[in-house]
Amino acid sequence: MFSMNISRDFTDCSEFGNRSCSDNSRSPGVRGVLYFSIAAAFLLTISGNMAIIFSILYFKQLHSPTNFLILSMAVTDFLLGFAIMPYSMVRSVENCWYFGMMFCKIHYSFDLMLCLVSIFHLCSIAVDRFYAICHPLHYASTMTMAAIKQITAVCWSVPAAFAFGVVFSEAHASGIEGYESLVKCSSLCPIMFNKVWGTVLFTVGLFAPACIMLGIYIKIFVVSQKHIRVLSQTHKHSKSDMKNELSKSKDKKAAKTLSVVMLAFLVCWFPCFFAILLDPFLDFSIPSTLFDALNWFGYLNSTCNPLIYGFFYPWFRKAFKYIVTGKIFNPQLRTTKLSSED
Template identity: 35%
Template sequence: MMDANNLKSDQQYCYLLENTSCLRRTRSRETYVILYICSSISLILTIFGNLLVVISVSHFRQLHTPSNFLVLSLAAADFLIGIFLMPPKIIQIIEDCWYFGDNFCYFHALLGFLLTTVSVSNLVFIAIDRYVAVCDPLLYGTKITIPLIQIGISSSWILSVLYAWAILFFKGHYLTRDDGFVCLGECVGFYTKVWGIVDLIVTFIFPCTVIICLYSKVFMVVRRHLKKINTVNQQIKTKEADQNKIPKKSERKAAKTLGIVIFVFLLFCVPFYLCAIMNAYTDVVVPDAIFNIFLWLAYFNSGMNPIIYALFYPWFQKSIKLIVTLKICSPESSIMNVCSVDH
């Protein structure tokens, strides 16, 4: 009897006036404060960090390069994740309830499919871009052009919209409220068996395989080129002959920086996908607390990219200063030099 009373004291209805609504677990006031402060910091970082990336690449003409346009597209997707996906998910995880209605639950799921697919496809394009830049530097300028990148980015967004629409239209992903027996205050989705496998391949197995294979090749080539550079430095006479065959320092640095972006993506998102696979296709049930932690890490990955850019890209550091000081409001600011030229 004592245990039952304790259980009741630790739980209450999501909607106090609706005794048919879901039960929510209550926490101490201190716990709520800590959770909301940490979540707010990560949310602010995601929204404003990616907004700075979008403004920087869009405004400064010097940053209008194929690689940076891919970074712009990725930042735009991460910005939308911070605006539309993270706030309601934060509240749902902390409060154990969904307070935004069934319609927004569907919209949230649709937008989740869309932005996840866009982000993953952008990372694949980034891996391809760095592969060509490092492994075939002489032809990079002719193979990877801004019009080609713009077509690729547009295709990524359009196909992602169609893919997200197809999943919901063909009932490949259904919400728990669909059956009419789930309590009010819940928004949880499940895949059908076929679409679960399709989505796993499209958004996880195939892109991760491509990314890992391409970047493995990139790092092997960079390592070989670094050895060649050391040899060239020792043999000054052959320096000019070999210099054109070696990617610029800026290309190697970009490969390293974007490689870190991809590595962080895999580090933060793979655990969530593995948990989802175990829940769907095995008898192992991942506890909700662990699943929510990995889900939050997957969302927080969107806020990590601006930190990486700030640490490794001098042009982003300078762009932030110009934006914060409002110097970008001057008519000539778009043609300002925000990055040094590598020799």
């Protein structure tokens, strides 16, 4: 996502030099360093999320409802790295949009959509963990593969309808003085949100889902602590009890890992969403360079997710090792047990 400061007193295209970009004040050396750094970030994003996608699809042990939600979210992060970051990189380094205003809208729509898809997935994963830990007897009958497919469809379709509808209708820019002239005259891809849609985006796209997820994970923590107290008061356990508790322990670990993923998302994206919320109330005075920096800070969330999985999940580290060493070409490896902890 991207916004920029605009002047409110222009009525023609003279200041834009016939749709030309302003001179880039960065030296070739600085631009080279920026290109190298950003390219490294989106290549890491693409490769890391491809490893998650391939691991979950390839190894049968990983075919679970939670992991399929993680798979869908990894696809989101992969697409952000593959289809969004390269164009945003050129815009950020060159201070110019070379790809036309129609593609600007398409690019921004996908950018906004993928961000919302991620947070929808995080909400869905939180609900999945809630049923697994707080209502384990109903989990298998509630979170079926059919239910996961329906949830995934909602996670993709609702953000897509919102993002493309708002951007292509230009409802997000309704009432912004000078926006139409800026679009016609400049080569800066100036997408902005007015007060109404900026508030809607912040509330529906970040604040409300964050509150829902926070409430769910607090409930999971309370239930987990209750289970620990019950266990501490019981001296003897049957094998069946021990097996059930081991399963609950794995669910708690998964919930803890995914809560870290949620926290990383909020830390990365909250500054950008908050700036979008404030900007129209500050008469669009927030510098475009600051918006750009906050936007890239949000993008880095897609880079961080595979690193989080690699740190917390032994199965991902082992699967990644198989991929790198080429052992996955052995068909019998599909059924191998990656780890005792899922």
